[in-house]
Amino acid sequence: xxxxxxxxxxxxxxxxxxxxxxxxxxxxxxxxxxxxxxxxxxxxxxxxxxxxxxxxxxxxxxxxxxxxxxxxxxxxxxxxxxxxxxxxxxxxxxxxxxxxxxxxxxxxxxxxxxxxxxxxxxxxxxxxxxxxxxxxxxxxxxxxxxxxxxxxxxxxxxxxxxxxxxxxxxxxxxxxxxxxxxxxxxxxxxxxxxxxxxxxxxxxxxxxxxxxxxxxxxxxxxxxxxxxxxxxxxxxxxxxxxxxxxxxxxxxxxxxxxxxxxxxxxxxxxxxxxxxxxxxxxxxxxxxxxxxxxxxxxxxxxxxxxxxxxxxxxxxxxxxxxxxxxxxxxxxxxxxxxxxxxxxxxxxxxxxxxxxxxxxxxxxxxxxxxxxxxxxxxxxxxxxxxxxxxxxxxxxxxxxxxxxxxxxxxxxxxxxxxxxxxxxxxxxxxxxxxxxxxxxxxxxxxxxxxxxxxxxxxxxxxxxxxxxxxxxxxxxxxxxxxxxxxxxxxxxxxxxxxxxxxxxxxxxxxxxxxxxxxxxxxxxxxxxxxxxxxxxxxxxxxxxxxxxxxxxxxxxxxxxxxxxxxxxxxxxxxxxxxxxxxxxxxxxxxxxxxxxxxxxxxxxxxxxxxxxxxxxxxxxxxxxxxxxxxxxxxxxxxxxxxxxxx
Numbered sequence: 001x002x003x004x005x006x007x008x009x010x011x012x013x014x015x016x017x018x019x020x021x022x023x024x025x026x027x028x029x030x031x032x033x034x035x036x037x038x039x040x041x042x043x044x045x046x047x048x049x050x051x052x053x054x055x056x057x058x059x060x061x062x063x064x065x066x067x068x069x070x071x072x073x074x075x076x077x078x079x080x081x082x083x084x085x086x087x088x089x090x091x092x093x094x095x096x097x098x099x100x101x102x103x104x105x106x107x108x109x110x111x112x113x114x115x116x117x118x119x120x121x122x123x124x125x126x127x128x129x130x131x132x133x134x135x136x137x138x139x140x141x142x143x144x145x146x147x148x149x150x151x152x153x154x155x156x157x158x159x160x161x162x163x164x165x166x167x168x169x170x171x172x173x174x175x176x177x178x179x180x181x182x183x184x185x186x187x188x189x190x191x192x193x194x195x196x197x198x199x200x201x202x203x204x205x206x207x208x209x210x211x212x213x214x215x216x217x218x219x220x221x222x223x224x225x226x227x228x229x230x231x232x233x234x235x236x237x238x239x240x241x242x243x244x245x246x247x248x249x250x251x252x253x254x255x256x257x258x259x260x261x262x263x264x265x266x267x268x269x270x271x272x273x274x275x276x277x278x279x280x281x282x283x284x285x286x287x288x289x290x291x292x293x294x295x296x297x298x299x300x301x302x303x304x305x306x307x308x309x310x311x312x313x314x315x316x317x318x319x320x321x322x323x324x325x326x327x328x329x330x331x332x333x334x335x336x337x338x339x340x341x342x343x344x345x346x347x348x349x350x351x352x353x354x355x356x357x358x359x360x361x362x363x364x365x366x367x368x369x370x371x372x373x374x375x376x377x378x379x380x381x382x383x384x385x386x387x388x389x390x391x392x393x394x395x396x397x398x399x400x401x402x403x404x405x406x407x408x409x410x411x412x413x414x415x416x417x418x419x420x421x422x423x424x425x426x427x428x429x430x431x432x433x434x435x436x437x438x439x440x441x442x443x444x445x446x447x448x449x450x451x452x453x454x455x456x457x458x459x460x461x462x463x464x465x466x467x468x469x470x471x472x473x474x475x476x477x478x479x480x481x482x483x484x485x486x487x488x489x490x491x492x493x494x495x496x497x498x499x500x501x502x503x504x505x506x507x508x509x510x511x512x513x514x515x516x517x518x519x520x521x522x523x524x525x526x527x528x529x530x531x532x533x534x535x536x537x538x539x540x541x542x543x544x545x546x547x548x549x550x551x552x553x554x555x556x557x558x559x560x561x562x563x564x565x566x567x568x569x570x571x572x573x574x575x576x577x578x579x580x581x582x583x584x585x586x587x588x589x590x591x592x593x594x595x596x597x598x599x600x601x602x603x604x605x606x607x608x609x610x611x612x613x614x615x616x617x618x619x620x621x622x623x624x625x626x627x628x629x630x631x632x633x634x635x636x637x638x639x640x641x642x643x644x645x646x
Contacts (some may be wrong), residue, residue: 020126023069028090036061040087044096055100062086064597073123084111085127106227191232192219194243216246224253230313232258232265240295247311256313256341259295275314276432276469277338279305281330282322305334310341317346318469321376328379329368347469350380357473359383386456387424387477391417395508403489403503403512404544404555406608411492411504420453421480421506423492429468436465443480445490445506454479495590500608502546502555517545540627542634545620551587552576552613554623559606569597571626574611578618586625588612 031037036058043050059079066086080101087097094108101108116124192201194216201219204211214222223231231250235243240259247257258265258275280289288299292312299305309317317338319331335346348359359380367379374382394417402411408427415422421443429435437458443450456477458466468474483490488510492501503512538560546553554576560568572595574586591609592598623634 027066031065058100089127190228193234220249220253223255228255230256235261238295251311257311258313277312277314277317280320281326283326306337309337316467319348324377326376328374328376332368389415389422391419393417400505401512402501403516405501407499409499418482421483423478425476427474431470434465434467441478441493443490443492444494445487450481452478452480515547540632552616554611556609557606568628574625576613576620577622579621580618584613586611
């Protein structure tokens with residue numbers, strides 16, 4: 001995961017305004033040829049709703065195209081800044097920019113205002129006062145000229161209306177759940193140090209700004225005026241109860257509190273990726289135990305719990321029913337208190353035969369209303385029943401064989417019938433690590449594509465990255481269109497940049513290993529020269545070789561312990577040398593571009609891809625080629641493959 005920061009740098013152009021303008025015009029021209037540009041046009045023209053995946057695709061495209069320009073003007077590659085500058089230069093509206101960045105219009109305008117103060121006038125004018133008519137929107141309707149004084153009057157009216165809205169309306173909450181590949185975080189870092197008598201606070205708006213002393217009773221109004229949504233509160237000790245009244249006053253104006261007794265949390269820009277509110281529910285007339293970061297306390301009543309949960313600045317809420325007879329309706333109330341405060345990542349930890357597993361509370365369903373009076377275990381039984389197929393002709397394959405997998409997710413079972421195919425998966429995940437899943441997963445078998453119709457098990461989280469609260473097992477069931485009767489194996493997400501499975505057994509007795517050789521690698525080939533990094537764990541690993549009638553397919557994992565914005569590429573000089581000395585050149589890459597920088601899905605992770613070569617009958621000796629700017633050589637030895645008895 002990569003978080004982007006807006007830093008208060010003074011931007012000094014390293015090129016002349018004329019050169020920068022030429023570069024920007026050229027990059028804008030190139031970007032207008034992309035699918036992402038057409039998507040932005042649709043958003044502006046038709047107010048088209050856009051998915052998080054499309055938003056991230058737009059941001060990644062801008063990052064890839066414009067990074068050299070922003071580096072040349074000594075501007076940190078903050079994705080919010082880059083998107084705002086680039087799209088403003090092409091005269092997209094603040095509303096369009098805000099939608100792509102998951103921000104309010106006012107936040108985009110405020111960002112522009114801050115940039116105007118920090119940028120050199122020539123650089124600011126480059127993006128926000130374009131002189132070239134070609135940079136205007138191709139589809140923009142002609143604007144009728146009006147006299148200047150009319151604009152002044154109109155501006156006053158709009159300003160007055162906005163003032164009344166923000167003065168009298170309920171404060172809007174920022175999205176606190178960390179959405180998939182959404183790198184935007186708050187660019188303001190507000191924090192306070194509370195005085196011993198709790199009458200005054202040392203307040204700072206941004207990192208590096210001189211703090212000011214603010215009366216404690218004046219702080220909520222100040223934060224409301226600044227449209228703040230989060231505040232770090234530095235305290236001494238571990239007792240939060242003396243600060244509850246302060247937190248309540250802040251929450252009344254829409255400000256969540258992050259409590260810390262660590263100075264580093266005050267001095268550094270913060271984010272919520274590892275903050276979790278945990279609540280242990282013991283049963284009727286029993287106390288509740290709450291833990292938030294390093295703080296723990298007891299609540300005697302459910303009402304007390306419901307008052308604490310919304311105020312705490314966190315990315316998730318995890319509920320721990322300590323007994324099986326805990327009523328689910330209690331958990332539902334606590335979950336709703338989190339959802340109402342825009343904390344979407346609510347989970348429930350249950351203990352099973354093989355350890356804890358995580359059941360996601362669906363956002364869209366009130367299960368306690370549907371099943372009134374049910375206990376936690378009874379609700380779990382209802383949820384698990386959704387996994388099972390009700391088709392009469394279902395054929396089940398437990399632990400199906402998989403020829404090659406680039407994923408840590410296990411396929412535990414498949415259920416195949418004439419109506420559908422169900423693929424059951426599970427993932428063991430550690431604490432405070434993220435997972436995500438794609439409701440657009442596809443199956444490919446014998447050249448035909450089968451779409452996913454439904455995902456069961458994590459309702460409401462398909463658009464978010466979900467942070468696991470503890471070491472536990474996550475379970476999912478993907479429901480696909482029915483396979484053709486003669487299909488014996490299939491590939492799951494063969495060309496995805498995420499999880500891939502190749503040669504999944506779909507028929508009893510079928511051996512998907514028949515055309516596959518496994519290579520036992522003597523070591524991981526470390527790539528040292530691609531970026532300025534101290535990491536010694538970066539490498540390329542060849543997983544398997546697949547011999548087909550028409551081609552030879554090599555399966556790789558590219559493991560990079562670098563942030564996701566580090567550009568890397570695979571070269572077209574990738575070759576295979578056989579034992580007889582014959583050399584074969586790569587024909588195509590699956591899952592990645594070739595000879596082209598790409599932005600990986602996430603930081604500190606592996607990227608799977610396949611390299612397609614001509615059909616080879618001789619034994620492979622060496623694989624060699626350029627990866628991330630370095631020529632690597634891979635030698636392995638043949639290893640017997642797993643077999644299945646017919």
